[in-house]
Amino acid sequence: MAGVSTKEIKNRIKSMESTKQITKAMEMVAASKLRRAQTQVLCSRPYFEILYETINDIVDSNREFSSPYLLPRTGSRVAYVVIAGDRGLAGGYNSNILKLCYAEMEGKNASVLPLGKKATDFFHARQMPILTEAYSVAEDVSVGDCFTMAKTLCKAYLAGEFDEIRVGYTNFVSVLSQTPATLRLLPLLRQQTTEKKPSGPEILYEPDSGAVFDAIIPEYLGGILYGALCESRAAEQAARRTAMDSATSNAEDMIADLSLKFNRARQAAITQEITEIVAGA
Amino acid sequence: MTSFPLKIVTPDGLLFDGQAEELIVRTTSGDMGILAGHLPCVAPLGMGRAVIVTDGQRRYAACIGGMLSVTDQGVTLVPTTFEWADRIDVPRAEASEKRAKTVLANKSASDADLRLAEARLKRALVRKSVGSRQF
Structure with a gap:
C-alpha cells in the first residue's frame, strides 16, 4: 500500500x-520581452500624448469649418480596432480587453478589426463581422502597418461605411497593473467640458483647413494606433510575467x-x- | 535672436525639447519658416530637409510626414520619421534607392508595389541628400 x-x-x-520549469522559463522570456516593450512604450508615449493633445487643441479651437471628421453622426455602425495578444497564458490580459470591447459593442452595429490571434478567434466564435484578418498576428504589426490601417479606416469612414471608429487596447500602467480601455478615434468631437474662450487669433491652416485635416487625420490615427499597440504589447508581457x-x-x-x-x-x-x-x- | 519653445516627437521618442530660434520645414505646400511669435498655424508635412537653428547653430535633418503645429505656447513638430543629418546612414539610403528603382523599372509590378516603391524612393532621396549634405 x-x-x-x-x-x-x-x-x-x-x-x-517540469511544469515549474516551463512556467519559470516563460516568466524569464516575458521579463526580457517586457524590458524591450517597456522602453518602446516610454519612447513612444510622448508622441502619443503630444499628438493627442495637439489634435484636441486644434479641434477645440477650431470654429470656422466643418470637416466630415469633426461632425457627429447619428448612425450606430461602429468599427472597433481591438488589440489583444497572440498567445494565452497571460493572466486576464486577453479576456479583460475582449470582454470590455464585447460589452461595449452590445446593441451597436459593430464590426471588428482584430489585432492578435486571440482577438481574431474570439470575434470569429461570436460571428461578428470582421473587416480584415491581415493583422491577426499582433507581434508582426509594424509602424507602417498602423499607418496603412489608419488610411484604410479613414477612407471607409469618409465613404460613410462607419459612423464611429473606436480602438480597444490595454493601458500599461505599471508592471503590476494594466487596465483595458477604449478610445474614440473618429469623429473628433469637441470636449464639452472645456469651454474654450473664443478669443485669440484664428489658426492659420496651410494650404487650407480641408486639405490640412485630410492630410493630418490619417497620420493622427496611425500614430494613435501605434501608441495603443505599444501599450498593449507591454501590458501583455507584464501580465504574462506576473x-x-x-x-x-x-x-x-x-x-x-x-x-x-x-x-x-x-x-x-x-x-x-x-x-x-x-x-x- | 528671440527664441521659442520647440518640441519634436516621433514614434521613436522625444527628439528635441528646448528653445529654438528658427525652424524651416518642408510642408505639403512648400518650405515654411517659423520664427518666434508666429501666428497659430497647422500644416501637414511633406518630405524634405528640416533646418533648426539653436544658439546660432544650424542643424539639419530629414523630416518625413506628420504635422507641424504652432500655438501661442510653442511649436510642436510631429513627424513620422525625423533623422538628424549626422545620424543618417547614407549607404543604406542608397541601397534603398536602388531597390526602389529596380521595382519601378519592372513593368509587371502591381500598382500597390509601385506606389510603395515610389514612396520609398522619395524617402531614400531625401535621406541621401540630407545625409550627404547636398542641398
Missing part, C-alpha cells in the same frame, strides 16, 4: 517540477507540500516494516 502511494507522490512531484511568476510560486508550494507527504509516507512504510519484523520474531 504505502509503496504505491510513495511512487504516486514521486510521479506527481516530477510532473510538478501570471507566470505566480504559477511558479504555486508550483513551488505544491512541491513543498508533496515532498512533506512523500517523506511521511516513506517513514510510515519503514515503521510498518519494523513493526512487522518485531512482531514476527
Whole structure:
C-alpha cells in the first residue's frame, strides 16, 4: 500500500517540477520581452500624448469649418480596432480587453478589426463581422502597418461605411497593473467640458483647413494606433510575467507540500516494516 | 535672436525639447519658416530637409510626414520619421534607392508595389541628400 502511494507522490512531484520549469522559463522570456516593450512604450508615449493633445487643441479651437471628421453622426455602425495578444497564458490580459470591447459593442452595429490571434478567434466564435484578418498576428504589426490601417479606416469612414471608429487596447500602467480601455478615434468631437474662450487669433491652416485635416487625420490615427499597440504589447508581457511568476510560486508550494507527504509516507512504510519484523520474531 | 519653445516627437521618442530660434520645414505646400511669435498655424508635412537653428547653430535633418503645429505656447513638430543629418546612414539610403528603382523599372509590378516603391524612393532621396549634405 504505502509503496504505491510513495511512487504516486514521486510521479506527481516530477510532473510538478517540469511544469515549474516551463512556467519559470516563460516568466524569464516575458521579463526580457517586457524590458524591450517597456522602453518602446516610454519612447513612444510622448508622441502619443503630444499628438493627442495637439489634435484636441486644434479641434477645440477650431470654429470656422466643418470637416466630415469633426461632425457627429447619428448612425450606430461602429468599427472597433481591438488589440489583444497572440498567445494565452497571460493572466486576464486577453479576456479583460475582449470582454470590455464585447460589452461595449452590445446593441451597436459593430464590426471588428482584430489585432492578435486571440482577438481574431474570439470575434470569429461570436460571428461578428470582421473587416480584415491581415493583422491577426499582433507581434508582426509594424509602424507602417498602423499607418496603412489608419488610411484604410479613414477612407471607409469618409465613404460613410462607419459612423464611429473606436480602438480597444490595454493601458500599461505599471508592471503590476494594466487596465483595458477604449478610445474614440473618429469623429473628433469637441470636449464639452472645456469651454474654450473664443478669443485669440484664428489658426492659420496651410494650404487650407480641408486639405490640412485630410492630410493630418490619417497620420493622427496611425500614430494613435501605434501608441495603443505599444501599450498593449507591454501590458501583455507584464501580465504574462506576473501570471507566470505566480504559477511558479504555486508550483513551488505544491512541491513543498508533496515532498512533506512523500517523506511521511516513506517513514510510515519503514515503521510498518519494523513493526512487522518485531512482531514476527 | 528671440527664441521659442520647440518640441519634436516621433514614434521613436522625444527628439528635441528646448528653445529654438528658427525652424524651416518642408510642408505639403512648400518650405515654411517659423520664427518666434508666429501666428497659430497647422500644416501637414511633406518630405524634405528640416533646418533648426539653436544658439546660432544650424542643424539639419530629414523630416518625413506628420504635422507641424504652432500655438501661442510653442511649436510642436510631429513627424513620422525625423533623422538628424549626422545620424543618417547614407549607404543604406542608397541601397534603398536602388531597390526602389529596380521595382519601378519592372513593368509587371502591381500598382500597390509601385506606389510603395515610389514612396520609398522619395524617402531614400531625401535621406541621401540630407545625409550627404547636398542641398
